[in-house]
Amino acid sequence: MKVYLLPQNGKFYKANLHSHSTLSDGKWTIEEMKEKYKAQGYSIIAYTDHHVFLTHNDLADEDFLPLNGYEIDISEDKPWSRYIKTCHFCLIALDRDRTVQNIYHNSVYIDRNADKVDLAKDRAPITRRYDPEFISALMQEAREDGFFVTYNHPVWSLESAEECFRYHGMHAMEIVNYSSYVTGHEERNSNLYDAMLHSGEDIYCIAADDNHDVYPIGHPKCDSFGGFTMIKAEKLEYGAVTQALLDGHFYASEGPEIHELYYDSDDNRVHIKTTEAVRILMTTGNRYNNAKTAERKGETVTETSFKLEQPDTDYVRFIVRDREGKEAYTHAYRVSEIRAAGK
Ligand SMILES: [Zn+2]
Ligand SMILES: [Zn+2]
Incomplete structure (x- = not known):
């Protein structure tokens, strides 16, 4: 779901x-x-x-x-x-x-x-x-x-x-x-x-x-x-x-756009689609973050997904950085609320 x-x-x-x-x-x-x-x-x-x-x-x-x-x-x-x-x-x-x-x-x-x-x-x-x-x-x-x-x-x-x-x-x-x-x-x-x-x-x-x-x-x-x-x-x-x-x-x-952001309870992952980015980051504000970075210098990514696997994570939020270093930021989403909505 x-x-x-x-x-x-x-x-x-x-x-x-x-x-x-x-x-x-x-x-x-x-x-x-x-x-x-x-x-x-x-x-x-x-x-x-x-x-x-x-x-x-x-x-x-x-x-x-x-x-x-x-x-x-x-x-x-x-x-x-x-x-x-x-x-x-x-x-x-x-x-x-x-x-x-x-x-x-x-x-x-x-x-x-x-x-x-x-x-x-x-x-x-x-x-x-x-x-x-x-x-x-x-x-x-x-x-x-x-x-x-x-x-x-x-x-x-x-x-x-x-x-x-x-x-x-x-x-x-x-x-x-x-x-x-x-x-x-x-x-x-x-x-x-x-x-x-x-x-x-x-x-x-x-x-x-x-x-x-x-x-x-x-x-x-x-x-x-x-x-x-x-x-x-x-x-x-x-x-x-x-x-x-x-x-x-x-x-x-500041520039990058986020086209889609959803959690899929079937794979327990948050999926994100963006404009061309050199890095898409899921931050929790604690030590267990995750990032998808373009494979090679000069390349970009436009979609990725992150598993919600750390059980004690309070929230997740997402940062998208483009080639110029400009960033987009989602607000924080409470993990407990995301999971509850996916049940
Ligand atoms: Zn003012
Ligand atoms: Zn002011």
């Missing part, structure tokens, strides 16, 4: 789940972003301008879906220095018709968009405090209030693994943040993702651009089109796509 870890039905839609437009500190208007991302094969952009929750449903068309969101940041309360730690997270509304912004603080971006934002009348602005309990409570509240919560760019934020372990309430963390990467940070958080899973968090991983588009397309510091999430949904509709996010029907990527 086959258990599809990425759903068998539906269609993959290319998504950028973290972006900034001229409504905050980005250089492209929301319309320009739509046009330029569509030209690169994207179907979905989550507009997550800083501090202010705005809706962009008018941008939707047959081939394009805007998701509505915003990004919150909470920094250490110290005089500015290059060592200040900060915590950023994005909130993406699950419901297309959601307009009210409950969690907000005083911000120039709210003032600038005062005619468009729908601030909760019965809520005062929050006073930001860089404290894991306070931040976790906000993540939890946002989650219960109908948002998909992603934790952003820990490397750029100067947050250590120990600090990340104290955040509870996110749905996903950024395994890749391309803007941070192009500005010189090793913002690939594959090992940290394992550490978060081992610390007990049941979370997904996404890749996103966090584009501000200060540099033009083609410039080495252009921060668009480098980190994306492939979402498999029944159709390109708001509710179907946000449900796919909640259900984990997606993978993160």
